[in-house]
Amino acid sequence: MSWIAKIARVGRIVEPALDAPKTTVVPPTGIAGSLQLRHVDAGSCNGCELEIAGAFSPVYDAERFGARMVASPRHADGLLASGVVTHNMHQPLLNTLNSVPQPRVVIAVGDCACNGAAFAGGYGVVGSVTDVIPVDVEVPGCPPTPQQIITALRTVTGR
Amino acid sequence: MSAAHTALHDSPGVPAPDVGSPASGRARGLAVLSGGLTTALGAVGVALGLSVIFGAPRHLRIGWLLPLVGVTFDLGPLGGFFVAATGAVSIAVGIYVVGYAQREHWVRFSLAMLPLFVAAMLLVPAAGSVTTFLLAWELMAAASLVLVLTEHHRGEVRSAGGFYAVMTQLGFAAILLALVVLSAAGRGDAFATIAAHSGGISTGTRTAVFLLTLMGFGSKAGLLPLHAWLPRAHPEAPSPVSALMSAAMVNMGIYGIIRIDVQILGPGPHWWGLTLMIFGALSAVFGVLQASVATDLKRLLAYSTTENMGLITLALGAATLLSSYGAHQVAALAMTAALLLILSHSAFKTLAFLAAGSVLAATGLRDLDKLGGLARRMPGTTVMFGIAALGASGLPLGAGFVGEWLLLQSLIHSPHDNNTLLALTMPLSVGAVALTTGLGIAAMVKAFGVGFLARPRSAAASAAREAPATMMTGMAIAAAACAVFALAPVLLSPVLRQVLAAVPTVGGAAAGPVLGAYLRLPGLAGSMSPGLIAAALLIAVLIALGLARWGGRRRPASAVAPLWACGADSLSPRMQYTATSFAEPLQRVFDNVLQPDTDVEVTHFAESQYLIEKVTYRTLLADPVEQRLYLPVVRAVTTWAQWVRRAHPGSVHLYLAYGALGLLIVLVIAR
Numbered sequence: 001m002s003w004i005a006k007i008a009r010v011g012r013i014v015e016p017a018l019d020a021p022k023t024t025v026v027p028p029t030g031i032a033g034s035l036q037l038r039h040v041d042a043g044s045c046n047g048c049e050l051e052i053a054g055a056f057s058p059v060y061d062a063e064r065f066g067a068r069m070v071a072s073p074r075h076a077d078g079l080l081a082s083g084v085v086t087h088n089m090h091q092p093l094l095n096t097l098n099s100v101p102q103p104r105v106v107i108a109v110g111d112c113a114c115n116g117a118a119f120a121g122g123y124g125v126v127g128s129v130t131d132v133i134p135v136d137v138e139v140p141g142c143p144p145t146p147q148q149i150i151t152a153l154r155t156v157t158g159r
Numbered sequence: 160m161s162a163a164h165t166a167l168h169d170s171p172g173v174p175a176p177d178v179g180s181p182a183s184g185r186a187r188g189l190a191v192l193s194g195g196l197t198t199a200l201g202a203v204g205v206a207l208g209l210s211v212i213f214g215a216p217r218h219l220r221i222g223w224l225l226p227l228v229g230v231t232f233d234l235g236p237l238g239g240f241f242v243a244a245t246g247a248v249s250i251a252v253g254i255y256v257v258g259y260a261q262r263e264h265w266v267r268f269s270l271a272m273l274p275l276f277v278a279a280m281l282l283v284p285a286a287g288s289v290t291t292f293l294l295a296w297e298l299m300a301a302a303s304l305v306l307v308l309t310e311h312h313r314g315e316v317r318s319a320g321g322f323y324a325v326m327t328q329l330g331f332a333a334i335l336l337a338l339v340v341l342s343a344a345g346r347g348d349a350f351a352t353i354a355a356h357s358g359g360i361s362t363g364t365r366t367a368v369f370l371l372t373l374m375g376f377g378s379k380a381g382l383l384p385l386h387a388w389l390p391r392a393h394p395e396a397p398s399p400v401s402a403l404m405s406a407a408m409v410n411m412g413i414y415g416i417i418r419i420d421v422q423i424l425g426p427g428p429h430w431w432g433l434t435l436m437i438f439g440a441l442s443a444v445f446g447v448l449q450a451s452v453a454t455d456l457k458r459l460l461a462y463s464t465t466e467n468m469g470l471i472t473l474a475l476g477a478a479t480l481l482s483s484y485g486a487h488q489v490a491a492l493a494m495t496a497a498l499l500l501i502l503s504h505s506a507f508k509t510l511a512f513l514a515a516g517s518v519l520a521a522t523g524l525r526d527l528d529k530l531g532g533l534a535r536r537m538p539g540t541t542v543m544f545g546i547a548a549l550g551a552s553g554l555p556l557g558a559g560f561v562g563e564w565l566l567l568q569s570l571i572h573s574p575h576d577n578n579t580l581l582a583l584t585m586p587l588s589v590g591a592v593a594l595t596t597g598l599g600i601a602a603m604v605k606a607f608g609v610g611f612l613a614r615p616r617s618a619a620a621s622a623a624r625e626a627p628a629t630m631m632t633g634m635a636i637a638a639a640a641c642a643v644f645a646l647a648p649v650l651l652s653p654v655l656r657q658v659l660a661a662v663p664t665v666g667g668a669a670a671g672p673v674l675g676a677y678l679r680l681p682g683l684a685g686s687m688s689p690g691l692i693a694a695a696l697l698i699a700v701l702i703a704l705g706l707a708r709w710g711g712r713r714r715p716a717s718a719v720a721p722l723w724a725c726g727a728d729s730l731s732p733r734m735q736y737t738a739t740s741f742a743e744p745l746q747r748v749f750d751n752v753l754q755p756d757t758d759v760e761v762t763h764f765a766e767s768q769y770l771i772e773k774v775t776y777r778t779l780l781a782d783p784v785e786q787r788l789y790l791p792v793v794r795a796v797t798t799w800a801q802w803v804r805r806a807h808p809g810s811v812h813l814y815l816a817y818g819a820l821g822l823l824i825v826l827v828i829a830r
Contacts, residue, residue: 092726
């Protein structure tokens with residue numbers, strides 16, 4: 001039973017929670033503290049993906065604020081989109097958005113998703129996520145830190 | 160499929176062009192006549208069977224029909240049970256065949272043979288003497304062979320017919336030998352006389368008769384390793400014939416084993432029961448394993464027949480073994496399980512083959528990998544096959560559930576204090592039955608899910624039309640029987656009790672299980688109520704539906720959203736599970752038993768080794784028993800025949816010399 005003692009010894013290793021930000025978006029389900037998200041990589045360099053993974057890791061633990069990643073847009077309340085929208089991912093992004101039940105929230109993560117950053121106007125690029133679909137929350141940064149992502153999520157979850 | 164048949168598909172919804180012409184009116188008349196005769200024979204069989212089960216046995220002797228011995232019929236409760244089961248199957252098939260024969264353009268000869276086949280099957284359990292039995296048996300075998308060859312213009316049918324003919328005749332030879340030995344030792348031709356003298360038959364004769372009957376009747380019942388004709392003949396025969404063969408004719412093999420080895424020669428020694436159990440368990444596991452990897456719908460059902468006959472033989476063996484150790488209570492339980500399994504298998508296998516026949520008639524396809532999407536196009540047939548598949552899975556609400564539950568109870572509750580043999584066999588048998596049931600569910604989920612749900616995988620499947628009313632009626636009768644077995648086995652209780660009493664060597668005077676609203680096992684722990692399980696499930700579903708309605712009363716109206724295809728534009732039928740891919744993990748797990756011949760060929764682009772142009776996947780699942788056991792025999796026979804052929808050079812003079820030589824030898828011997 002040494003593992004129970006070890007749990008007690010190690011304690012919580014998660015980063016301390018900052019003060020809750022002001023809620024700016026009405027939670028789509030009408031319930032505070034629950035936000036199920038489907039992530040779409042529309043053409044990212046995977047920098048934002050690493051940081052999103054970090055945000056949902058035990059260290060930052062976004063789930064304690066009520067945000068969760070789900071496998072299907074049918075289970076989701078919103079979309080977490082990252083990267084510039086490439087030609088190949090344009091239609092899949094729209095398909096995914098249309099598969100999320102309404103009302104829904106769209107969160108654009110990273111500079112590329114917000115304004116195209118270095119890739120704006122590229123030959124393989126349709127535009128930023130904000131150009132293609134209506135976005136409710138923008139998270140700037142190249143890439144944004146997990147803490148920034150969590151803060152943005154908390155403006156929706158209200159925790 | 161014939162050209163006329165394919166033409167029918169090209170115009171779904173449009174009646175066949177020749178409807179209304181005098182020729183088609185005549186074909187309809189003949190089909191109605193044949194089907195009506197089959198149904199009438201079936202009704203007579205059911206009535207006769209029930210009358211002897213509950214009344215006095217019937218005797219009939221026609222002295223002039225066969226020279227020297229005459230024909231004797233002697234129908235008791237055990238024979239009546241099988242006559243009634245065969246009759247019930249024939250009623251459903253007779254009605255079904257009216258529509259099927261017209262759709263498939265049966266020739267007159269096949270229509271005439273169908274009632275004859277049913278009549279022969281009704282005569283087999285009614286036979287009261289060895290001669291009559293052999294006559295009826297051979298009539299049944301010949302009639303079924305002709306029916307298997309209905310579509311003889313196809314090469315596969317001819318090959319299957321040849322295989323079936325050889326195996327059924329070899330089986331007949333074994334039975335002939337066994338019964339001749341038996342009647343010589345029993346000092347009589349009539350079964351009643353043999354039974355009266357069975358006490359004086361020597362152990363050696365008993366052993367020989369047991370082994371020979373096990374071989375002969377086992378080959379008819381499709382037991383391992385003599386099952387090879389089943390997966391060949393059943394798929395190639397027309398579906399109503401497959402239904403009759405699989406649901407009624409194979410039962411005759413079981414009847415033979417019960418009649419000769421349990422009723423007349425029983426109670427057998429320990430090793431008889433053990434042998435039956437081993438062959439039963441092997442057949443059950445091997446059959447279900449082949450069924451779970453089969454992609455041909457009717458081949459799958461044929462292997463499922465081997466599986467079920469294996470389970471029945473296992474139950475028979477358990478009854479014999481337990482009886483020989485004096486555990487009559489549990490033996491009666493195992494025997495009841497065997498009888499119930501026979502009935503339920505007949506019901507759900509009739510339904511399954513008839514539904515498969517509807518699919519075949521509507522699409523021309525048996526290959527599950529090309530079917531799919533039939534639930535929308537053939538809803539009635541889909542429901543029917545669903546009921547049959549549920550029955551074959553042995554799950555609650557299915558026809559096979561009560562029988563398998565009783566079998567497991569008898570195996571679990573067998574007393575094995577200080578008895579190594581029982582202590583070893585019974586848990587192993589429980590394992591075999593459990594494995595069989597589990598794999599059986601996988602096989603049936605595959606047949607139903609891949610064959611009927613999702614989207615059609617071929618043009619023929621998407622052009623399918625629902626079966627005509629007569630075919631649906633035939634299936635509905637079988638489905639009703641399935642429902643009775645699943646929900647109210649209490650209705651069968653009196654029949655089973657009478658039949659059990661007619662097999663005194665197994666179970667003795669012990670009372671069998673009580674099949675009331677509650678299934679109770681006298682003297683044993685364990686009871687179950689299939690009706691209550693069904694009622695509880697129904698109530699649970701209604702509550703769930705009610706709660707969902709109540710919870711959703713304030714929800715906004717539902718919207719139509721595009722299908723989620725993981726971001727892609729749409730799903731194609733190629734993305735669905737096929738029967739092959741569904742069975743692939745099983746095929747991998749049982750690699751040693753199934754010995755599949757798989758081949759993956761990857762072709763790269765010439766420009767780069769990292770880009771794949773195409774992948775070819777081939778898999779060939781041959782029956783390993785056939786490969787190991789049958790091929791060497793066939794090869795040896797061929798070699799021998801080539802050698803004998805040298806004596807047949809075509810010279811008339813030589814043949815005359817053979818004749819003269821033969822006569823000379825006979826004269827010398829008979830001097």
